[in-house]
Amino acid sequence: MADENAKIDDNNQRTLLGVDSSTGELRRIQTDPSGRVKATATISTTLLDLTDTPSTYSGQANKVLSVNSGETAVEFTTNGAGDLLASNNLSDVDTAATALSNIGGIGAATTDTLTNKTYDAGAAGNSLSLTTDSVDALTEIAAALKSGADATLVTGTAGTDQNLMEWDANGDAIDSGLATADVVTGASTDTFTNKTFDANGAGNSLSNVDVADLANGTDGELITWDAAGAPATVAAGTSGHVLTSNGAGAAPTFQAAAGGGTARRNMNIQLSTDNAEYTGSQVATADNQANGVSCAVTADGGSSNVRIASRTVATWDFYDKDPEINININYIAGSATGNGAIFAGDTGGGASPTVSQTTKSMFILCDTASGTPTWSLVNANGTTNTNTTLVGITSAQENVFRVIKDSTTNIKCYTNYTLKATSTTNLPSGDLADLDWLIMGAYNDGGDTTSREGVFGYVDVLINSPTG
Numbered sequence: 229m230a231d232e233n234a235k236i237d238d239n240n241q242r243t244l245l246g247v248d249s250s251t252g253e254l255r256r257i258q259t260d261p262s263g264r265v266k267a268t269a270t271i272s273t274t275l276l277d278l279t280d281t282p283s284t285y286s287g288q289a290n291k292v293l294s295v296n297s298g299e300t301a302v303e304f305t306t307n308g309a310g311d312l313l314a315s316n317n318l319s320d321v322d323t324a325a326t327a328l329s330n331i332g333g334i335g336a337a338t339t340d341t342l343t344n345k346t347y348d349a350g351a352a353g354n355s356l357s358l359t360t361d362s363v364d365a366l367t368e369i370a371a372a373l374k375s376g377a378d379a380t381l382v383t384g385t386a387g388t389d390q391n392l393m394e395w396d397a398n399g400d401a402i403d404s405g406l407a408t409a410d411v412v413t414g415a416s417t418d419t420f421t422n423k424t425f426d427a428n429g430a431g432n433s434l435s436n437v438d439v440a441d442l443a444n445g446t447d448g449e450l451i452t453w454d455a456a457g458a459p460a461t462v463a464a465g466t467s468g469h470v471l472t473s474n475g476a477g478a479a480p481t482f483q484a485a486a487g488g489g490t491a492r493r494n495m496n497i498q499l500s501t502d503n504a505e506y507t508g509s510q511v512a513t514a515d516n517q518a519n520g521v522s523c524a525v526t527a528d529g530g531s532s533n534v535r536i537a538s539r540t541v542a543t544w545d546f547y548d549k550d551p552e553i554n555i556n557i558n559y560i561a562g563s564a565t566g567n568g569a570i571f572a573g574d575t576g577g578g579a580s581p582t583v584s585q586t587t588k589s590m591f592i593l594c595d596t597a598s599g600t601p602t603w604s605l606v607n608a609n610g611t612t613n614t615n616t617t618l619v620g621i622t623s624a625q626e627n628v629f630r631v632i633k634d635s636t637t638n639i640k641c642y643t644n645y646t647l648k649a650t651s652t653t654n655l656p657s658g659d660l661a662d663l664d665w666l667i668m669g670a671y672n673d674g675g676d677t678t679s680r681e682g683v684f685g686y687v688d689v690l691i692n693s694p695t696g
Contacts (some may be wrong), residue, residue, distance in 0.1 A: 231467055238398045242630070248530050261351055270481055272692075282302075282303060287306040288696060291304040329672070335559065351434075359433070375442070387401075387402070387403030388405075389403060390405075390407050390408050391404060391406060391407055392406045392408060392411070405571070407412060445461065446461070447664045448465075449462060449464050450462040450471070450480075452480065454479060455477050462482070463482070463484065465481070465483070466482065467481020468483075468484070469482040470482065470483065470485045472647070473645075473646060473647050474650075476646070476647050478647075478653050483634075484637075502541065505691070514692070520558075520683050520684045520686065521683070521684050521685065522681060522682075523669040523684065524560075524563075524680065524682075525668065525671060526615070526672075526677060526680075527672065527673070527677060528672065528674065528675060529673065529676070530672050531580055531669060532670055533579050533665070533667055533670070533671075534669060535667050536666035536667070544659055544660065545658055546665060547590075547633060547655075547656045547659070547690040548657060549558065550633055550691065551632075551687050551689065552631070552632045552691070553572075553573055553590075553630070553666070553687075553688075553692045554631075555572050555573075555629055555685075555688070556627065556686045557570065557572055557594075557626070557627055557629060557683075557684055558624075558626040558682065558684075560681040560683060562624075564596050564599070565596065565678050565680075566676045567596060567598065567673040567675075567676045568596055568597045568671055569592070569593055569594060570594050570666035570668075570680070571592060571669065571670075572591060572592050572597045572629070572666075572684055573591025573666065573667070574589050574591055574656075574667070575591050575667050576588055576589040576608075576661040576662055577659075577663075577667070579667065579671065583604050584613055584615065585608060585613060586608045586609075586610065586611060586612055586613045587610065588608060588609060589606065589607065590606070590607045590633060590656055591606055591631075592604075592631065594682075603618040603621045604617055604618060605618060605631065605649045605651060607654060607655060609654045609656050609657065610661065611654075614653045614654040615680060618643060618649055620648070621648075626685075627643055628645075629642070630645070635654065636657070638650050639651045670682045
């Protein structure tokens with residue numbers, strides 16, 4: 229009778245186990261429902277015992293089992309070499325084949341790019357090795373990113389795109405707040421605010437400045453420099469005024485034109501015997517020459533002068549007509565010695581005018597005392613005198629003098645076209661003090677016998693249209 233503990237197999241058959249007496253193998257014994265033994269079968273105890281599996285493990289290390297291409301058995305294949313699934317869809321694994329790489333598999337010998345992965349190089353059993361070139365590159369990067377504070381790699385927070393980076397007090401990199409677009413370069417076009425550029429600094433220069441680039445000023449003013457050399461402006465003058473030099477060390481100014489704009493009359497002075505009188509103890513030796521008239525003296529207290537013809541009317545009001553006297557004077561070299569003088573202008577009729585005379589007058593005087601010549605503008609109103617020293621004049625050469633009386637305001641003296649003096653006191657007015665209104669000459673003081681000579685030429689006198 230069959231064993232009641234016998235196992236019922238998948239075909240509802242009773243199965244008994246027994247030992248093969250010849251081989252010692254454990255075999256399965258099948259019986260029918262009545263308990264009669266049907267057959268015996270050998271039980272395989274290893275994979276290699278099966279008929280549709282590999283026969284050996286030799287040389288198959290690290291390989292996996294897969295169904296062969298004929299789908300009749302299983303065989304060992306290299307990991308990743310077989311087809312697993314299609315379109316990364318695991319449900320298709322039974323019916324479709326695809327490469328292992330389609331599911332992102334990483335093999336021991338494959339080259340892969342990882343995304344969003346974290347590798348813990350410090351974990352147990354893990355390590356990370358770099359090539360020599362990679363190590364050198366990282367060393368250079370680290371050296372370039374050292375902080376100035378602690379010689380460690382720079383740390384910091386994220387900044388704003390296109391902004392420059394700076395280091396804070398801790399040596400950390402931070403956003404400077406300065407956009408690269410705001411950085412001044414040699415080729416950029418920039419507008420500066422509240423900046424000072426020292427154009428005179430070493431290596432600096434400023435060129436091609438357009439008029440439109442100058443700072444706004446006051447309409448009518450001109451740019452000049454003051455006595456200290458600093459930039460300044462000339463105030464706008466009154467309509468009709470002209471720009472007038474005030475000499476070295478003084479800014480020019482706008483002033484009324486000589487004569488106040490009234491029609492001027494040229495007196496057409498000619499130094500000839502036709503309209504001039506040559507007088508003095510030693511008469512002038514030449515007349516109407518190209519270089520003028522020479523007045524020379526050698527005698528003790530001697531004089532030599534030329535007097536322009538006397539006026540022909542009783543009242544002329546010469547000084548109320550803004551007279552202008554232009555004359556060239558040359559104090560001949562070697563004659564400005566001893567004690568004496570040369571002169572030209574309205575001397576009030578005197579043949580030996582002095583620097584302190586009070587007779588109504590307006591003239592140029594070079595007074596020589598003990599061999600030292602001093603040039604002066606002399607004017608007097610008939611009671612008191614004003615004399616102004618003219619500096620910077622070389623005696624032994626031809627000098628151009630221009631003396632202008634401006635109404636009741638002043639008398640200006642220009643030498644070689646530069647303003648040398650302005651007299652504002654004791655101005656002469658009204659008529660001349662003497663009929664002879666222009667005298668020029670030379671004289672020696674008493675007791676002096678110096679050979680003294682002055683040459684006078686190109687005389688021109690302008691006045692507002694006189695009545696005679």
